[in-house]
Amino acid sequence: MTTALLAYDGSGIDGGLYTTITGWAADAPHWLDQAIRTWSDLGLGLFAVFMIWGWWQARRADSVVMARVLASPLIVVAVYVVNSILKSLVHEVRPCQQLPSTVTVETCPGVGDWSFPSNHSVIAFAAAVALFFAYRRLGAIALVAAVLMAASRVWIGVHYPHDVVVGSLVGILVALPLALLAGRAAPLVDRLRGGALGPALGSG
Numbered sequence: 794m795t796t797a798l799l800a801y802d803g804s805g806i807d808g809g810l811y812t813t814i815t816g817w818a819a820d821a822p823h824w825l826d827q828a829i830r831t832w833s834d835l836g837l838g839l840f841a842v843f844m845i846w847g848w849w850q851a852r853r854a855d856s857v858v859m860a861r862v863l864a865s866p867l868i869v870v871a872v873y874v875v876n877s878i879l880k881s882l883v884h885e886v887r888p889c890q891q892l893p894s895t896v897t898v899e900t901c902p903g904v905g906d907w908s909f910p911s912n913h914s915v916i917a918f919a920a921a922v923a924l925f926f927a928y929r930r931l932g933a934i935a936l937v938a939a940v941l942m943a944a945s946r947v948w949i950g951v952h953y954p955h956d957v958v959v960g961s962l963v964g965i966l967v968a969l970p971l972a973l974l975a976g977r978a979a980p981l982v983d984r985l986r987g988g989a990l991g992p993a994l995g996s997g
Contacts, residue, residue: 827898833948841866862928864972880909896950908953911943911956921935943958
């Protein structure tokens with residue numbers, strides 16, 4: 794028998810709010826739903842663009858900034874692994890499976906694709922936190938994008954609100970100490986800048 798830390802049915806937490814939000818989506822113009830769906834499906838790619846832009850700018854910055862930028866994708870991967878472990882322990886059924894009468898913008902994920910916490914929210918907020926420690930303005934923009942990503946997951950019907958809230962918190966709380974530690978890799982960046990990777994890392 795599979796052990797679960799939370800109940801399989803998350804609808805008792807905020808199923809009513811989920812139904813309200815998906816009801817708004819059902820009444821919204823088709824173009825808006827499709828725009829939100831496209832953002833929800835593809836928007837994580839924007840965070841990769843943010844990281845590339847941060848790297849490009851960091852070539853002219855000191856080694857602490859470059860270390861933090863280079864650490865950002867590694868931080869996202871680490872946070873994703875932590876969330877995957879949590880998700881495998883908490884077998885929460887997707888709301889669109891638990892509440893099948895709900896009309897959703899997105900096709901409901903299959904059985905066994907667990908809902909809690911939201912991977913998209915975890916990745917987006919982890920990226921935003923990591924980038925904030927390199928460039929605050931870029932991190933703030935990424936944070937706004939992360940909020941929009943989390944909200945979109947509920948709007949299209951694939952997550953309960955608590956899935957994205959907890960996913961956001963996991964992304965922030967796990968990424969935060971890693972982002973704080975990333976600057977300590979500056980001496981390594983200094984050495985790499987003096988070697989073959991110098992053209993890619995800049996001189997600071």
